[in-house]
Amino acid sequence: MIKYLVTVILCLALTGVKAQVATGPAPKNIQSPQVSKDGMVTFRFLAPNAQKVMLIMDDLKPRPMVKDTGGVWSFSANFAPDIYRYTFSVDGNVLPDPNNPYIKPLFKRALAQSLAYVPGPAELSWELKDVPHGVLSQHFFRSKIVGDDRDMRVYTPPGYDPKRKEPYPVLYLFHGLTDETSAWVTAGRENIIMDNLIAEGKAKPMIIINTLGYGAPEMFEPGTGQRTKEAYKKNEELFMAELFKEAIPMVEKLYNVGKTKKYRAVAGLSMGGAQTLDAGLNNPDVFDYVGSFSPAIILLDPDLDKAFPNLNESVNKKLKLVWIGIGKDDYLAPALRKYVDWLKTKNIKFQYKETEGVHSYQVWRRYLTEFAPLLFK
Amino acid sequence: MIKYLVTVILCLALTGVKAQVATGPAPKNIQSPQVSKDGMVTFRFLAPNAQKVMLIMDDLKPRPMVKDTGGVWSFSANFAPDIYRYTFSVDGNVLPDPNNPYIKPLFKRALAQSLAYVPGPAELSWELKDVPHGVLSQHFFRSKIVGDDRDMRVYTPPGYDPKRKEPYPVLYLFHGLTDETSAWVTAGRENIIMDNLIAEGKAKPMIIINTLGYGAPEMFEPGTGQRTKEAYKKNEELFMAELFKEAIPMVEKLYNVGKTKKYRAVAGLSMGGAQTLDAGLNNPDVFDYVGSFSPAIILLDPDLDKAFPNLNESVNKKLKLVWIGIGKDDYLAPALRKYVDWLKTKNIKFQYKETEGVHSYQVWRRYLTEFAPLLFK
Incomplete structure (x- = not known):
């Protein structure tokens, strides 16, 4: 039994699953938002049985997402270097992106809005630079x-x-x-x-x-x-x-x-x-x-x-x-x-x-x- | 047009919808976790089309949630005063609770685990008290x-x-x-x-x-x-x-x-x-x-x-x-x-x-x- 446990734990510890020492079943490894070097951003959300999934961004205009055969909904587009706020609307539930730790927390009633960071040139005032930090x-x-x-x-x-x-x-x-x-x-x-x-x-x-x-x-x-x-x-x-x-x-x-x-x-x-x-x-x-x-x-x-x-x-x-x-x-x-x-x-x-x-x-x-x-x- | 906009905005501002000035469509107002005075905790998640929703807590034992006619899945039980870590497993997607701002953030790959706080007596060392704060x-x-x-x-x-x-x-x-x-x-x-x-x-x-x-x-x-x-x-x-x-x-x-x-x-x-x-x-x-x-x-x-x-x-x-x-x-x-x-x-x-x-x-x-x-x- 101990040997089994140790094996399980070693497998957990040495593979790429998410949050393994603490969270429970390993979810699918979904990358969202995925930002390519040319500014193409792909948002993804796993919901194999949902009927309507939309991406809501700063302009509040719902962007319909499309489901693949694996049950992953996605939306891709080019975005200029900036930081974009977004949530997913999933059959009426509004959620931050569970695969993205970068968020703006909210007060008391709701968890957060997600933030998609598209890196840009050093001239942008919000780009982290190698300067003294407060x-x-x-x-x-x-x-x-x-x-x-x-x-x-x-x-x-x-x-x-x-x-x-x-x-x-x-x-x-x-x-x-x-x-x-x-x-x-x-x-x-x-x-x-x-x-x-x-x-x-x-x-x-x-x-x-x-x-x-x-x-x-x-x-x-x-x-x-x-x-x-x-x-x-x-x-x-x-x-x-x-x-x-x-x-x-x-x-x-x-x-x-x-x-x-x-x-x-x-x-x-x-x-x-x-x-x-x-x-x-x-x-x-x-x-x-x-x-x-x-x-x-x-x-x-x-x-x-x-x-x-x-x-x-x-x-x-x-x-x-x-x-x-x-x-x-x-x-x-x-x-x-x-x-x-x-x-x-x-x-x-x-x-x-x-x-x-x-x-x-x-x-x-x-x-x-x-x-x-x-x-x- | 301006009058219409002002009316819309006033309605948004003066009603109880969530995150209204910024987030987009108002989601259902779901309370989760709801903690009653006797320690009964109800966890809720809106997913009308999901087939299997489970609550994952510190012991990693999945607790099946049950769907009501409005598409809200829930789980209720009594919990001793403490702070409990949890996520929802929704048809294979593992999510923090979108209605609960209290979370433990995670590093790089995932957003967070939610925390359910069940208040207790002042003897518990983690209860906020009226003492000088660091x-x-x-x-x-x-x-x-x-x-x-x-x-x-x-x-x-x-x-x-x-x-x-x-x-x-x-x-x-x-x-x-x-x-x-x-x-x-x-x-x-x-x-x-x-x-x-x-x-x-x-x-x-x-x-x-x-x-x-x-x-x-x-x-x-x-x-x-x-x-x-x-x-x-x-x-x-x-x-x-x-x-x-x-x-x-x-x-x-x-x-x-x-x-x-x-x-x-x-x-x-x-x-x-x-x-x-x-x-x-x-x-x-x-x-x-x-x-x-x-x-x-x-x-x-x-x-x-x-x-x-x-x-x-x-x-x-x-x-x-x-x-x-x-x-x-x-x-x-x-x-x-x-x-x-x-x-x-x-x-x-x-x-x-x-x-x-x-x-x-x-x-x-x-x-x-x-x-x-x-x-x-």
Whole structure:
């Protein structure tokens, strides 16, 4: 019996099966996504009895997959060097790719979205290069304001010196709805982008803070969570309170950072882009720089005079930069255009641009690459 | 058109659908795992056309799931408070649970194993409590020895002081085969266990290092990786070189830690348990404490006189503790018993225990809880 067991274990240990010491039956060895040198990407999913399998990518347009005789569904196409978010829709179930460890985790209700990485030239800001790397840290604390146990992620730049005489500047960088605190790292590659920008002398060494962007996290609770209008309102209000009363003071206690507005920037994407406008335009004495990436304006009070009660031309003297961008094919673009028109009626100074792209991290990595060099000059 | 879009977006934003701003079609809202207050756990997976769906847990015994009329497969049973690893086997495809964000990520080839958390009393060492929390950090570097870009994770205890006069002790804590560097955090909850032990005064504040345990990571590469006997040999040799020549020097440069053996402990599970014996017993001038949890002895040279070429009684004076444990139902137990007999023939002093359990983090969380308080006294 022992001999049999040892033989079984040796076979397990010395062959190419997946997760063998721990997981159970060896699944088929399926490679997905398979990326060839010319940018051809093949996505695969094993489901011999499924009737309809589709690939869902950043543009949300379902791409039908085709089944082979072995029960493996696949889709192949050429993709430019970039990082693509995707899931499989399998007879109504939406799944990340079980063969791909590269994911963007989600908050509370769902596992993750998969990420397909198509390597590109070194000019792309998110390509890992042989430059000094910053450190990512994760802090855990109980929020008295929200009433939950949560985390906060911190990027410290290469060679960060807690005793440096000139304190470091800080960029508060917010994630989107359904993301958790790691999203700007996993899909956004903020650490790699900043490492590269700093190595090239394009951006100042700065600290980046990724807070958890929920003031009402219970609305994501499986089974009981309700995403009502009231829940979103509470989410925004308590997130703002948590940011100003807990997160910023904690950062300024734990790290060697400046405690005045010239050392602070705020930016974010989608829900976080709206939170950025709320935090930045409503608190022009706290931040000098505001970067709103594809903001989900609809998550703020639809009565903009209530969402921005004291906003007037006086902020133009206080804020050094208000930067707003969105992909022109983003489904949130029409609402943002209306908001931009409203800002103009208020005589607020800001930079606005529409770029190629949809509602995706492909756009947001590029925006961070463009925005970070404008800060703390 | 704009009005239609705004309406669609508002509906998306204000209802309970999952991942709506980004993911695409709303999947069925399935709760899995659902844990009731009395410990009843229900696992669910939507697959209306699948023919055979099984739940695979730590004991690797497939549990058949049953399909309801809506196409949802489920399995329910009572489970004691703990954290359980599981995947779904769906017509031959092995998947993590798409509705559960709590996972243990895997290295290169596969996404993850899901974790089902059944809360328990505060006495359980891995329960999150309102005590001071340590910080987790992730460092990125190029290994010249292995030739890859890799990471290293660091737990610093609550209130870690880089300038403290007495340097901190360090526990090097190794993961298992197919794990990546976060495994001791996600499934092992090392940070929570240490926070609790330190708060209770049971363990000394210490730093924990989770290195990447692969000297031949290319053997996991999708498509090209081969897990041959030679690859495993290289894996062990280069991991040892990387540990001693890169990882330990880096830790001792970056952190306020002692640089002599009385400040160093090494422990690990499964593959990491074997690596621990290799690192510890073969280098008794480097570490004072050795903890081998359910070691996969089969991954070392089967000729133990070659795997431990200089091992003799002299280590008994050098090592303060050699601690070896395994679950009595672990499939690696028979091989370990033979190894333990061999250690006895060499007159090596060690503690050995067999506990309840299989090859799982349920065992390893308890071992860390028992082992950490024995260190640095």
